Amino acid sequence: MPESGIMPSEATAMPGASGAARTAVIIGAGVLGAGLLRGQGTAPNDIDILNYALTLEHLEAAFYNQGLRQFSNLEIGRAAFAQPLGETASNELYAYLSLIRSHENAHVRTLQSTLRSFGATPVAACRYNFDFSTVDTFLNTARVLENTGVMAYNGALGLIRSPRLRTAAATIATVEARHAAYLNVLSGNLAAPDAFDPTKTMQEILAIAAPFLAACPA
Amino acid sequence: MNNIRSITQKDTSRRGFFTRAAVTAASGAIAATLVPRTLNAQNAVAPTEVQVLQFALGLEHLEAAFYVQGVPRYAAADFTNAAFAPILGSGISAKVLDNLKAIRDHEVAHVAALQAAIRGLGAVPVAACTYTFQYNNLTEFLILAAVLENTGVMAYDGAVQYLTTPALLTAGASIATVEARHASFLNLITEAIPFPSAFDMPKTVAEISAATAPFIVSCPAPGTDPGAGGGTKAVANPKNGTTAVNIVTLDGSASTSADGKPLTYSWAVTQGIASLSFPNVARPEVQLQGGFGTYEFELTVTDSTGGTSKDRASILNTGR
Numbered sequence: 001m002p003e004s005g006i007m008p009s010e011a012t013a014m015p016g017a018s019g020a021a022r023t024a025v026i027i028g029a030g031v032l033g034a035g036l037l038r039g040q041g042t043a044p045n046d047i048d049i050l051n052y053a054l055t056l057e058h059l060e061a062a063f064y065n066q067g068l069r070q071f072s073n074l075e076i077g078r079a080a081f082a083q084p085l086g087e088t089a090s091n092e093l094y095a096y097l098s099l100i101r102s103h104e105n106a107h108v109r110t111l112q113s114t115l116r117s118f119g120a121t122p123v124a125a126c127r128y129n130f131d132f133s134t135v136d137t138f139l140n141t142a143r144v145l146e147n148t149g150v151m152a153y154n155g156a157l158g159l160i161r162s163p164r165l166r167t168a169a170a171t172i173a174t175v176e177a178r179h180a181a182y183l184n185v186l187s188g189n190l191a192a193p194d195a196f197d198p199t200k201t202m203q204e205i206l207a208i209a210a211p212f213l214a215a216c217p218a
Numbered sequence: 219m220n221n222i223r224s225i226t227q228k229d230t231s232r233r234g235f236f237t238r239a240a241v242t243a244a245s246g247a248i249a250a251t252l253v254p255r256t257l258n259a260q261n262a263v264a265p266t267e268v269q270v271l272q273f274a275l276g277l278e279h280l281e282a283a284f285y286v287q288g289v290p291r292y293a294a295a296d297f298t299n300a301a302f303a304p305i306l307g308s309g310i311s312a313k314v315l316d317n318l319k320a321i322r323d324h325e326v327a328h329v330a331a332l333q334a335a336i337r338g339l340g341a342v343p344v345a346a347c348t349y350t351f352q353y354n355n356l357t358e359f360l361i362l363a364a365v366l367e368n369t370g371v372m373a374y375d376g377a378v379q380y381l382t383t384p385a386l387l388t389a390g391a392s393i394a395t396v397e398a399r400h401a402s403f404l405n406l407i408t409e410a411i412p413f414p415s416a417f418d419m420p421k422t423v424a425e426i427s428a429a430t431a432p433f434i435v436s437c438p439a440p441g442t443d444p445g446a447g448g449g450t451k452a453v454a455n456p457k458n459g460t461t462a463v464n465i466v467t468l469d470g471s472a473s474t475s476a477d478g479k480p481l482t483y484s485w486a487v488t489q490g491i492a493s494l495s496f497p498n499v500a501r502p503e504v505q506l507q508g509g510f511g512t513y514e515f516e517l518t519v520t521d522s523t524g525g526t527s528k529d530r531a532s533i534l535n536t537g538r
């Protein structure tokens with residue numbers, strides 16, 4: 001629990017970022033947030049929201065790119081997560097995680113090209129802190145990240161002005177929700193815990209993401 | 219890599235089934251329209267927000283009816299003995315029924331929320347239709363469920379562009395991602411890929427209406443609103459009953475449904491210390507644990523449109 005209390009309670013439940021790294025990176029997220037949020041009271045425009053989504057997709061893509069480099073198919077099959085699974089579901093775990101990785105990377109590329117098509121500069125990826133000490137931390141963090149992604153998209157969709165971009169964001173949001181449901185089920189939770197998925201504001205989401213950010217380009 | 223390949227093959231074989239299922243359903247059903255006629259004109263004119271909400275409500279009615287009718291047909295053992303049980307493992311298969319009940323409750327809640335939103339905009343919500351769902355066993359039921367949920371995702375993803383009020387957009391998004399969670403789960407347990415694409419496919423109102431038409435037998439004339447005016451009535455018995463033993467049976471089976479479709483039941487203890495082992499059946503057994511005194515119970519019935527009604531039963535325990 002950070003002494004400052006600026007992070008919402010969800011962040012304290014986040015596995016995956018070491019306590020030491022946490023406080024330092026909040027400053028980084030502050031900078032990032034300021035760039036995205038353009039001061040208080042001003043509604044973000046579509047470019048801001050696309051860059052916000054890209055920030056999250058960069059994080060997710062890096063998370064799976066690094067995690068799946070670190071852990072082999074065999075190691076993932078040995079995770080506590082995988083034990084209640086039948087043989088087929090267990091064998092599919094690595095393949096499905098790889099598929100999620102490819103989706104997150106596709107989301108990054110699409111958001112970058114969309115931003116460029118508007119003449120805007122896509123935000124760059126940061127350097128991240130992920131706790132890959134065990135396969136189970138990796139899988140738990142994956143579950144938290146995907147569920148956070150759903151809350152982020154649902155919170156932002158009402159702010160998007162362009163109908164075409166609303167459709168694009170919705171088609172990504174539902175894919176994040178599919179990932180989240182899969183990871184929920186693997187960990188023994190309901191695929192869909194609520195009739196209406198909760199939403200979170202940009203500020204709330206950036207605070208949750210902060211512990212994972214080591215350093216972001218200016 | 220082998221896994222990915224086998225997953226892809228699976229998905230292909232599944233698509234073949236989708237087509238077969240749709241054809242089977244179509245042969246036995248009279249196609250009817252799910253949405254106002256103005257919406258079906260190839261989307262030439264962008265639909266209004268009310269039309270989009272009515273379209274969503276039509277889909278949610280269909281989904282709610284599917285689960286309200288289907289879920290009670292299966293017991294926990296059907297799931298642990300199912301073909302998918304050894305594939306998924308005991309951890310997941312033991313939770314399938316819980317997930318299906320949650321999904322059913324979600325669809326009923328979506329119906330109620332959309333009805334309220336439509337009434338809030340001064341319109342009369344579309345009523346539920348009469349549906350036909352053809353499945354002969356649990357596996358077919360689950361595959362049909364997966365078809366409906368994946369269709370729901372495409373419908374919402376295609377429709378959000380027409381919503382402009384931020385609060386309605388947020389609500390629409392929060393439902394869309396829940397449908398996507400359902401779709402992911404049902405794909406998983408029916409051996410299809412939970413998330414087959416990096417971007418879900420948005421579909422037009424016309425496309426969705428064509429996909430759901432085979433499930434619709436007939437729809438009531440527009441403008442009727444049974445959910446608002448009642449017609450569904452809870453009847454809880456006994457009224458002022460007496461007992462000298464500690465185990466009695468409550469009876470909600472005289473309750474009536476506005477559209478004649480099965481009701482869902484929910485019993486609660488409102489006075490006295492008592493325990494209901496199965497609070498969601500029409501005739502639950504209740505154990506009176508507080509000895510002598512009056513016990514009261516409240517029954518809430520919910521119809522396929524999300525319309526609810528409440529009634530009370532009371533029992534005097536003359537025993538010790």
